Amino acid sequence: MLYLTSRNDLMADAFFIWNRQLMFASLHGRDADMLSFQAQLQVSNERLGFRQPEEVLSCPRLTTAEYCLNLSKFMTKYQTLNYGSVTHMFLYSDILIQxxxxxxxxxxxxxxxxxxxxxxxxxxxxxxxxxxxxxxxxxxxxxxxxxxxxxxxxxxxxxxxxxxxxxxxxxxxxxxxxxxxxxxxxxxxxxxx
Structure with a gap:
C-alpha cells in the first residue's frame, strides 16, 4: 500500500514518525517532484512537514512529520514505461545508522x-x-x-x-x-x- 504525501505528489511505502520527527521514509515520485521536496527540506521548520499548513488533518496528528532534521538520504532511479523516470528516495535520521x-x-x-x-x-x-x-x-x-x-x-x-x-x-x-x-x-x- 502506498501513502500519498500532501506535497509534491510523492508516495510513501514505508515511514516512521516519532515525537513529530521524521525518523525514516521510503518515498517514490517523479524527479522534479523529488527535487522540489528536497528543496523544501532546506527551509525553516515552520514550512517543513508532509502537509501544507492550511490543510485540515483528517488523520491523527502524528502522521505529520513536523521536524525533518539531521536526515541523510539515499536515492535511486528506476525506469517505468508508463510514467518515465521515477525516483526512489530513502530519508533516515542519522541516529538510526550507528x-x-x-x-x-x-x-x-x-x-x-x-x-x-x-x-x-x-x-x-x-x-x-x-x-x-x-x-x-x-x-x-x-x-x-x-x-x-x-x-x-x-x-x-x-x-x-x-x-x-x-x-x-x-x-x-x-x-x-x-x-x-x-x-x-x-x-x-x-x-x-
Whole structure:
C-alpha cells in the first residue's frame, strides 16, 4: 500500500514518525517532484512537514512529520514505461545508522514487519553492554530493560504515540546502573551462569 504525501505528489511505502520527527521514509515520485521536496527540506521548520499548513488533518496528528532534521538520504532511479523516470528516495535520521557507544543507545530498524524484534533488541543490547551477556539471559534481561522503558518497540501502527508503516524498529538505551542490576539478578538467582 502506498501513502500519498500532501506535497509534491510523492508516495510513501514505508515511514516512521516519532515525537513529530521524521525518523525514516521510503518515498517514490517523479524527479522534479523529488527535487522540489528536497528543496523544501532546506527551509525553516515552520514550512517543513508532509502537509501544507492550511490543510485540515483528517488523520491523527502524528502522521505529520513536523521536524525533518539531521536526515541523510539515499536515492535511486528506476525506469517505468508508463510514467518515465521515477525516483526512489530513502530519508533516515542519522541516529538510526550507528549505535552511540558513549551514551549506550542505539536503534535497529527492520523492513520485515514479521521479524522478531526481541532478537534484534538482544543483539543490540549485547553490542552496547560493557558486560558480556550469556544467550540464555535474553528473556530476563530484556524484561528488566522493558520495565523501565530502556527498550522501546515501534511496531506498525498509527496512533497518538507514533506512526510506523511498512517497517518496525526498536530503541535500546542501556541504563548507567546496568551492571548493578545484573549483579543483583545473579545474586537473587534470576540469572544463572
Amino acid at each position: 549505535p552511540n557507544f558513549d551514551s549506550k543507545t542505539g536503534w535497529v530498524m527492520l523492513d520485515d514487519v514479521t521479524a522478531d524484534l526481541d532478537k534484534a533488541a538482544w543483539q543490540l543490547v549485547q553490542q552496547l553492554s560493557d558486560i558480556p551477556l550469556l544467550e540464555h539471559w535474553q528473556n530476563a534481561v530484556l524484561s528488566l530493560l522493558e520495565a523501565d522503558k530502556s527498550i522501546m518497540r515501534f511496531t506498525p501502527r498509527i496512533d497518538e504515540e507514533y506512526a510506523v508503516v511498512g517497517v518496525q524498529a526498536v530503541r535500546v538505551d542501556i541504563p548507567e546502573d546496568f551492571d548493578v542490576r545484573l549483579t543483583a539478578m545473579l545474586q537473587s538467582g534470576r540469572l544463572h551462569t
